[in-house]
Amino acid sequence: MIKITFLPDKKNIEVNEGTTILEALKRVGINIDTPCGGKGICGKCKVLVVEGITAASIEKEFLSEEEIKKGFRLACQTKIFQDTIIEIPSKIRLDFKKVFSSNLKGDINRIKNNFSLSTNVKKVFLDLKKPSLDDQRSDWGRIKDGLSPKKIENISNLKISVEILKKIPILIRRANFKITVTLYNNEIIDIEKGDTTKSSYGIAFDIGTTTVAGYLVDLNTGEELSAIAKTNLQNIHGDDVISRIEFTQKRKENLEILQREIVNILNEIIKEIVQQAGVNINNIYKITIAGNTCMHHLLLGFNPSYIAPSPYIPVIKESLNLKAKDIPRLVLEPTANVFMLPNISAFVGADIVGGILSTSMWREDKTVLFVDLGTNGEIVLGSRERLWTCSAAAGPAFEGAHISTGMRATGGAIDKVKIVNKFIAYRVIKDVKARGICGSGLVDLIAELLKLGLINKSGKLIDREECKPELSEEIRKRIIKGPKGNKFLLVKGKETESGNPIFLTQKDIREVQLAKAAIYAGIKILLKEVNISPEDIQEILLAGAFGNFIDKESAIRIGLIPDLPLEKIFSVGNAAGRGAEIVLLSEKTRKICERISKDIKYIELSSRADFQEEFIKAMSF
């Protein structure tokens, strides 16, 4: 065992040799910002090794030589083999004040919300008089009287549920009439033995088609205590929302199956996250949920059948203020508050409302373009004056589907590509042998080939002979003729896991063209609606996992987004999850979400005659 000391906290921990700094930090209870989840691909978790020797490796990609010399290392990649003292820079530490009210998360500094902490959850400790023949107040009457001097708003109209009343008689006597009452607005949602006023928590969820993320926060301080993301296990029924909807239509019980699956994931996240943070699950008093419209409907057991076919009708768009008991099998106390952020339309969901909220674009003077890139690209354009939105069916190319060697952005996926002179440099997630290419790698590769002229404006991968004379032979000979057009050799068989080479085919390029054309045409339609040109956009925000990892320059080069100076383009990460967290911590933002959902102008692309035209125009590079 070796000892690590963290500064400035002076917290010590003993760990096994070879433990990473990030693991040690988690165990000692210090949370730092790890946008990439500790994969070594974002370079954000920079800590200073004050005493003790650690080797630098991947750091060279992210840190300057001088920084490395000073002792800066990436916490997620650095393993410790001797007693070490490490300083954690305050700017990467996660606590409420920073995460929530300042521009912290590296590139995602567009998340600059200044919302006051107002959770509407209040815990009050009461030391009550015991009953006697002279004082025959009911148990509830006694508690109510105890609360009355405690400055509770609207106390004359206090509500209490059957669930809580059931607990009371035994509980207050076991507690010797010393209890903590938890109120949410003017409703009693919990009564506990003794003084538990310090334990008050909530979880914000973002339910995506692919990934479900949960963020545990302390409702007393606003601090984020823990975050967990898990795969949405519904993916066995199809990768996208359309296939999930089709699944519900096959048999009556399938809707319940999908509902149960989402609830199971939420339950797993809840159980793990409270364990991680050492929090009592019964002290989770509220959760907020942002998700796309289909996930929203499936979670609540609403039939999503009319989302998919034209005219694309959801059951409800408004936000819903529920209790945990409204969602069958959810592991929370039945009285816990569940707030579902509002949707905008069948294909622009509560996740986008969360994104608009957390990026502050609803109150910006600037004209901002927000793009959440996925199977559906949700696009928002506008300023505080007015917002417009649409959903463009990009297809699954950016998720790696329909691509010859495409894959999701997981271990073995090539997620970055650069071609310098005769060399092709690529990065593989988890630093293993390459298995395939994911969306951001694909965009990089096509951008590089465009730059070198190997792909022409129409998207054709040219013949070797057509290449510019200055192109190196090594690159040129990677173009291989085939019956269905040319293909480009990215990785040779000896460098891949399977032993098979990784190619980019002409068909792959066509798939990317279709995807980017859909997004760009959507952007163009919104620009027309707002009556501005691309140059009038003052800021572009890229949301979602793909939006977080995509190379901005490559995205511009392939024509996925308008050509803006790079410093005006920001990756905002999980803006939806952050939105759900804001709503959890700042209750007044519920109304803001409702207003965003109501006031935004939704443009139905399928009813626009000019969409096809813009789409075809956007196909070329």
Next chain:
Amino acid sequence: MIKITFLPDKKNIEVNEGTTILEALKRVGINIDTPCGGKGICGKCKVLVVEGITAASIEKEFLSEEEIKKGFRLACQTKIFQDTIIEIPSKIRLDFKKVFSSNLKGDINRIKNNFSLSTNVKKVFLDLKKPSLDDQRSDWGRIKDGLSPKKIENISNLKISVEILKKIPILIRRANFKITVTLYNNEIIDIEKGDTTKSSYGIAFDIGTTTVAGYLVDLNTGEELSAIAKTNLQNIHGDDVISRIEFTQKRKENLEILQREIVNILNEIIKEIVQQAGVNINNIYKITIAGNTCMHHLLLGFNPSYIAPSPYIPVIKESLNLKAKDIPRLVLEPTANVFMLPNISAFVGADIVGGILSTSMWREDKTVLFVDLGTNGEIVLGSRERLWTCSAAAGPAFEGAHISTGMRATGGAIDKVKIVNKFIAYRVIKDVKARGICGSGLVDLIAELLKLGLINKSGKLIDREECKPELSEEIRKRIIKGPKGNKFLLVKGKETESGNPIFLTQKDIREVQLAKAAIYAGIKILLKEVNISPEDIQEILLAGAFGNFIDKESAIRIGLIPDLPLEKIFSVGNAAGRGAEIVLLSEKTRKICERISKDIKYIELSSRADFQEEFIKAMSF
């Protein structure tokens, strides 16, 4: 088959020979007032046989000779054997206006409520525009917009539950967007296909320890459509609330057993009552429940453990505004409203609040004494100025328990006794051979024996030799000496079902003394509190089944109630059930109930030093 025609409706029905008029009336859908439930013991269901011959029998007890000659008969007792025309006098017909707002029910004319019909349930038919690409409103948004011109209060704040939202997408399309929306206050509680605005119902319940009664009413008209009473099957766990509470304490699951049993009875009543009235169970939109505090707690699954021991603390006294889904396994739609009338104390429950409401004593200038006679005698005294209440533990003598040949007031029970000269006249319920004696018979018998001097002031059944000389030998020789005091032969063995004689023993008299002393001492304590004497009472109301059948003169003679002129004493029947019905139909009375429960002064007899003294005084006759 024979034909019966009812006037003035001119309704015809074909029935088997031997069918009673009451049965025929039920089947033809004419409701009449039958306070005794058709047992032939109240004489209220007087109808006129216009054509056709029917024999008169029991009628002689209730009708004048002239009436019988004219053709008046009791509907419940008269069987029809030929084609007959019968006129139903309007004053015995049950419809909303009469039952609800006038003094109809014979002796129970103290129920004179003039409440306006305001159920807060509103059904609205909507013929909605179908969705299209130009009109992508959500299903719920479409419905909400459809409601907005319909003059609904607080429409901007409309609420809808997950249950209803789940139904919407399939339902509105099957209904071709022609739907009926049901609102309760500003919440959507039902959506149905087509126009169902005419179908809107509610049920009022009185949950007693022994009997559970349900009253089905039309919420559009206020008409009572049907009434059903059933035995509370919890009685297998004990006859009184104390034994039920003890049962819950034996094993953890017993509380749930008792809860399930009450819910089962409610479910049976609901299913039968809707079938009887030909009503769809899904159109039951609200129910109200009056019951004693223990039944209230058991229904909701509240632990009643602290009701029974001193200092007698209920979980809650306030009214509760719930949904059907808050009561597990209740067969109603989960969104149906459930209103629990408020309690007053551990032993003065919501049934008494219902009684105070329905008898109007809360708004009377007169000083009224209300006594609900049962195992616990609940007593209320006062006027609109102020009300006082207490609960006196009478014990089960009036229910026939602890009495040598005692029984409940069911078939075979002697419920009336008169001694005239040498004859003893008695009436047996259902006109079968006597099996025992019930409370009202017991009170009659003791009153008669007191009148004849066979029981002295101290309650002693005197020896034959001590009898007054003018007493007939036939009566005198019914006094029989025994080792534990004398006993009085009421029915000879040859006249009883079992062949064993029915006696009144000295111990039986002592039991009745204890019971009546408890009630009377309770009344005395209240009189002291109010600082008035018995003569100041201007009206006495006797509630409950026993209170309905007891002979007032006998009750006064044995000293159960103060000696008031008979015309100032009224039996008010199931005042609790009637109260629940008023609350169902007139929503503003919910607040009145709350105020009654809050403002009434509860006197805890067990903490009164003078109770024992009054009790001992009240023991003698």
